[in-house]
Amino acid sequence: EAGVAQSPRYKIIEKRQSVAFWCNPISGHATLYWYQQILGQGPKLLIQFQNNGVVDDSQLPKDRFSAERLKGVDSTLKIQPAKLEDSAVYLCASSPTQGQGGTEAFFGQGTRLTVV
Amino acid sequence: AQKVTQAQTEISVVEKEDVTLDCVYETRDTTYYLFWYKQPPSGELVFLIRRNSFDEQNEISGRYSWNFQKSTSSFNFTITASQVVDSAVYFCALRGNYGQNFVFGPGTRLSVLP
Numbered sequence: 001e002a003g004v005a006q007s008p009r010y011k012i013i014e015k016r017q018s019v020a021f022w023c024n025p026i027s028g029h030a031t032l033y034w035y036q037q038i039l040g041q042g043p044k045l046l047i048q049f050q051n052n053g054v055v056d057d058s059q060l061p062k063d064r065f066s067a068e069r070l071k072g073v074d075s076t077l078k079i080q081p082a083k084l085e086d087s088a089v090y091l092c093a094s095s096p097t098q099g100q101g102g103t104e105a106f107f108g109q110g111t112r113l114t115v116v
Numbered sequence: 117a118q119k120v121t122q123a124q125t126e127i128s129v130v131e132k133e134d135v136t137l138d139c140v141y142e143t144r145d146t147t148y149y150l151f152w153y154k155q156p157p158s159g160e161l162v163f164l165i166r167r168n169s170f171d172e173q174n175e176i177s178g179r180y181s182w183n184f185q186k187s188t189s190s191f192n193f194t195i196t197a198s199q200v201v202d203s204a205v206y207f208c209a210l211r212g213n214y215g216q217n218f219v220f221g222p223g224t225r226l227s228v229l230p
Contacts, residue, residue: 033217042120042207042220043161056217089159093218104151105218107161 002026004108006092012114018080021111025073025094031055032069033105034077035091043091049075082115089113118143120210120221128227129198136194137224139208145169147213150184150191155205155223164206167191198228 005024013019025032030051035043046065048056051072060067064083069075079086089112093105119142129135141150152164165177167184174183179199183192195202205225209218 040222042222043218044220045217048217091161093161104163104166106163107153109158109160112159 004092004094004106006090006108006111008111009109010112010114012116013082015084015115016081018078019082019113020079021077021090021092021113023075023077023092023108025075025092026106028096029094029106030072030097031095031105032075033091033093033095034067034075035093037089037091037110039088046077046090079113082113084115087113087115118145118148118210118212118219120208120219122206122208122221122224124224125222126225126227128229130229131200132197134194134196135198135226135228136192137206137208137226139191139193139221141189141191141208141210143210143212145212149211149213151209151211151218152182152191152193153207153209153220155207157204161207165193195226198226200228200230202226203228 007022032049034046036046037043046060047067049069052069065079067077089110091107091110093107095103095105121140148169151166153161154164155161172184179196181194205223207223208221211218
C-alpha cells in the first residue's frame with residue numbers, strides 16, 4: 001500500500017514570496033490533515049478535511065494560509081505572503097474515517113520550508 | 117481543551133538499557149485515544165501504539181510496552197533493551213472519540229549510544 005506522498009521535500013523562499021505544498025493521501029482515506037511542525041516542537045494542526053469539506057481550520061492563519069482538497073483526494077496548502085516565522089516542516093497525514101477516534105493517522109515525510 | 121505534556125526533553129541511554137518515556141494528558145472527554153509516534157531523522161511520523169480510555173490493561177508488544185493510568189492521566193511508554201535504531205524523537209498524542217485532530221506533545225528526543 002502506497003503511503004502519504006508529499007512534494008516538494010524542501011523549499012527555500014524569500015519572505016513575502018508565495019509557496020504551495022502538495023499532498024496525496026492514502027487511497028480511500030477520507031480524512032486529511034495538514035500539520036505545522038516548528039523545529040523542536042510537536043506538530044500543530046493547521047487544517048483538517050473530511051472528504052472535501054473543512055472540519056477544523058481554527059488554527060489556520062487565514063490571512064496568509066489557504067488550503068483546498070480537490071475532489072476529496074489530493075490537497076494543496078498555500079502560504080502567501082510568507083513570513084520568517086513560517087519556517088517549519090509541513091506534514092500531511094491521512095486517516096480512514098473521521099468517526100473512529102481509535103484509528104491512527106499515517107504521515108508523509110513532510111516539506112521542510114525555509115523562509116529567508 | 118486537550119493538552120499533552122512530555123516533561124522529558126532529551127534522554128540518553130546506552131544500548132541494551134531499558135528506557136521509559138513519560139506522557140501526561142488533559143482532556144474533558146470521557147472516551148478518548150492515546151498514541152505514541154516515532155519520528156526518525158527522515159522526518160516521517162511512524163505510528164507505534166494506541167490505547168483507548170476504557171481499557172487500562174497494560175500490554176507488551178515486542179520490545180515496546182506501555183503503562184496507562186487513567187487516575188493520573190499518564191500514558192508512559194517503555195522500550196526494553198534499547199537499540200541504536202531506536203534513536204528518534206518520540207511523540208505522545210491524544211485524540212477524541214469522534215476522529216478529531218491529533219493533539220501532540222512537544223516530544224522527547226531519545227539517543228541510544230552504542
